Amino acid sequence: xxxxxxxxxxxxxxxxEKVFLECVQDMDHENMFWYRQDPGLGLRLIYFSYDVxxxxxxxxxxGYSVSREKKERFSLILESASTNQTSMYLCASSPGTSYExxxxxxxxxxxx
Amino acid sequence: GENVEQHPSTLSVQxxxxxxxxxxxxxxxxxxxxxxxxxxxxxxxxxxxxxxxVGEKKDQRIAVTLNxxxxxxxxxxxxxxxxxxxxxxxxxxxxxxxxxLTFGKGTMLLVSP
Numbered sequence: 285x286x287x288x289x290x291x292x293x294x295x296x297x298x299x300x301e302k303v304f305l306e307c308v309q310d311m312d313h314e315n316m317f318w319y320r321q322d323p324g325l326g327l328r329l330i331y332f333s334y335d336v337x338x339x340x341x342x343x344x345x346x347g348y349s350v351s352r353e354k355k356e357r358f359s360l361i362l363e364s365a366s367t368n369q370t371s372m373y374l375c376a377s378s379p380g381t382s383y384e385x386x387x388x389x390x391x392x393x394x395x396x
Numbered sequence: 397g398e399n400v401e402q403h404p405s406t407l408s409v410q411x412x413x414x415x416x417x418x419x420x421x422x423x424x425x426x427x428x429x430x431x432x433x434x435x436x437x438x439x440x441x442x443x444x445x446x447x448x449x450v451g452e453k454k455d456q457r458i459a460v461t462l463n464x465x466x467x468x469x470x471x472x473x474x475x476x477x478x479x480x481x482x483x484x485x486x487x488x489x490x491x492x493x494x495x496x497l498t499f500g501k502g503t504m505l506l507v508s509p
Contacts, residue, residue, distance in 0.1 A: 319499075324405070325501060326499045326500055326502050327440070327485060327502075328499075329496060332496060342496070343397070376439070380495075382495070383445070383489055383497070384430070384442050384445070385442070385495070385497065387439030387440050390438075390439055
């Protein structure tokens with residue numbers, strides 16, 4: 285079974301802090317994605333990566349950056365956390381030959 | 397870019413009834429339409445998908461239909477059970493080479509015993 289793990293299920297940070305959300309997949313997938321999920325807004329794509337060190341902006345990249353130094357690991361970085369970044373963050377991965385995305389359990393981030 | 401609208405936002409049915417969730421998409425170039433189920437405390441999981449060269453696909457109690465002309469697709473769940481209670485997301489994708497998906501806003505399905 286494909287497994288996508290996220291470093292924390294719950295995280296509380298203060299405004300202005302630098303926040304790292306980590307995601308690891310164990311199936312050698314080429315593509316990795318970061319989404320945020322908010323009530324009534326569904327899943328919105330923040331960034332994705334199709335290869336090591338490669339990244340592409342999604343629909344809502346402002347306030348976020350990403351890093352992919354190894355194929356299995358994709359990090360989401362909030363340079364200076366703000367209260368409007370309080371949300372559920374979901375990581376996903378997919379093989380290069382398929383559209384199917386495999387999701388992690390999510391990290392619920394609260395910024396106070 | 398692609399825009400996916402999903403209705404209804406909430407749906408309550410009695411166990412054994414059918415449930416239908418509908419989505420429309422804006423970009424006629426989209427050619428792949430998956431449905432994901434998200435149970436409480438978990439990430440979304442693919443339950444069924446359909447490509448634009450097919451009009452209907454079934455898998456046991458679930459089916460998806462696609463009308464390319466009208467640019468809409470629907471999820472049908474028959475003989476609903478309490479374990480079908482979850483949030484369902486539709487999505488659409490073009491063959492851009494990056495396998496990105498544009499998701500609808502989700503439907504919370506509640507099946508009452």
